[in-house]
Amino acid sequence: MPTILQRITAGDQTAAEDCVAEYGGLIWRLARRYLDRAESEVEDAVQDVFLELWIHADRFDPSKGSEAAFVATLAHRRIIDRQRKISTQRRNEHRAVAELKATVLKIPNISGDEAGIQQAPLYRKELARGFHELPKDEQTALWMSVYRGLSHRDISEITDTPVGTVKSRIRRAMIRMTKTLLGDSTELQCERSPS
C-alpha cells in the first residue's frame, strides 16, 4: 500500500485531496504557531508548504522515518524561512512578550505511556520518554523552540534568561533526548560550555 506522498510521486491525482486532509491540520497549526496567527502570512505559508510537497513528494524515503515526520520537517523549514523574513518587521506588532508567556509556557504532560503512542513510528515512544525525563527548564526551552518556533532571543526574553543559557539548555535537551534514544548505557558529554 503506497503512502500518500508515494501516490503523488506516481501521479495519482486523488492523492492531493488525501494529502490535504491528512496533513493540512498539522501544517496549518504549525504555521499559526510559528507565525503568530498573522492570517494572510499563515495561508501563504501553508500554500508554500503544499507547493513544495507537490514538487518534492519524491524526496520522501520511508526507510528514514514516517511520512508525517517528513511533512512536519519540510513544513518547519519552510515556515521558519518565512518567519525570519517577517519577524524583523513585525516582531513588535505581533509578539507581545507578556501575551506569549501565557500561551507558551503551557507544556502538555507527555510521558510515552499515552494510548496510541505504542503504534507510533520508530522513535516516537522513546522521544516521548526522553522529553518527559528532561529537566523542566530544558523541557521549556525545547518546547518553545520546536512547538512555537521561537528564536533563542525570543525564548531569552520570555523566560528572562540570557541567550547563552537558552542555547545551552536546548543543546543539552537535544543531547539528553538523543541519549535516551541511544539507551542509558552510553555516556554522553552533557555539560559543555556555551559556544
Next chain:
Amino acid sequence: MSDSHNNAERLIELLAAQQLGDLSHAEQDELTSLASELDSLPDEILGDLLVMFDQHSEDQEQLPKALADSLSKSGQTAIAIRGGSGPINLQQATAENNPQSSESGAWRWISVAAAVIAIGATVFGVSNYSAHNQARQQFESKLASLQNKVTHNETLLANSRIAAAQAQISIRTLEEEKQLQATELAQLESTKLDLASQLAEATSSLDNAMDRIAVYETPLDPAQLAENRRQLLTVPDTVQIAWQPFDLPDAPAEQQGVQGDVIWSDSLQEGYIRFVGLEPNDPNIEQYQIWVIDERGLEQKVSGGVFNASAEGEIIVPIHPGIDVGRVALFAITVEDPGGTWVPDLSRRVVVAPRDG
C-alpha cells in the same frame, strides 16, 4: 551545512542499527561522538518531535474548508503536470526565459556563499568571539534572505508552470472542439453533396419522363404520320385490322360509329392507329389509352400509350408499348384519367380490333 546534514543522516542510521542491537564497537564510538557534536536536531528526530508535540497540543484547529479545497485543486493540477515522473522539472519550463533562476543553481550559489563566509569568519575572527558571532549573524541573515529569494522564485515558477499547464489544457479542449466542429461540417458537406447528386438524378429522371411525356403530347405532323404509316404497311408481317365498337353483351361501348383501323408489325413492335369520328377529349379531365393484348389473353394488357383526340377528321397515333409484346391478339381503346392507368377496369370502352376476329 552539508556536513551537519550528513552527520545527522549517519546518526539516524546508527540509531536504527542500535535499536536492532546491531552495532559494532567502532560504530558505537562513532555514534557517541556524533551525538555529542550535535548542534541541531537531525531532521528525522525534529519531524517526530514536531508531530508528537502537535498531537499533544491543546490546539487542534483544522485547516479552513475553503483553503483545503483550493489546495486540493492546485495539488491535482500539480500532480497532473508531474504525471508520475519524478520531481517537477522547474528548469525545463523556465530555463530559456530565466536561466539564472534555476533551483539547483541558486542552492549551489548559497552553498558557495556559505562556505566563503564561513571560511572568512574563521580566518579573521576565530579568536574573537564577538567578531565571529557578528560574521555568523551576517551569514545567517544573508543565507535567510537568499533562501527566501529561492523560495519566492520557486513559488513563482511553480505557479507559472501550473498556469501554463492550465492554459495548455484549455487550448487542447478548444482544439478538440474545433476538430469536432470541422468533422461535423465535413459530414454536413458530404450530406449536401449527396442530396445535390440525388437532386440531379431526380431532375434527370424527371427530364426523361418529361421527354417521354412530350413524345405523347406533342402533336406530330399529320402528314409525316400518314407517311410513316404508309411505309409500315409495306412491311410483310404488318397486319391491318378495322375498329369495331367495344361492346360487351349487356353494356355497349361509350362511342358508336367510330371508323378507322390499326396496323401493327410484330417483328418491329411498331404500329399506328387511325380514327375518324373519335370524340375530342379534354386532356385535363380524361385521355384515350391504347391497350395491346397478346395471345396470352386479356390478363396481359400492355399500355400502348395515351393520346388526345383534339381535332375533327382523321387522327393517326403511333403505338408505343411500354414493353415488348408477343404476337398481338387484340387492340383496344379506353377512356381513362389524364396520364392513363396501369390496370384498366374496362368500364369506359370505346373501340376494339381483334386480330383474328
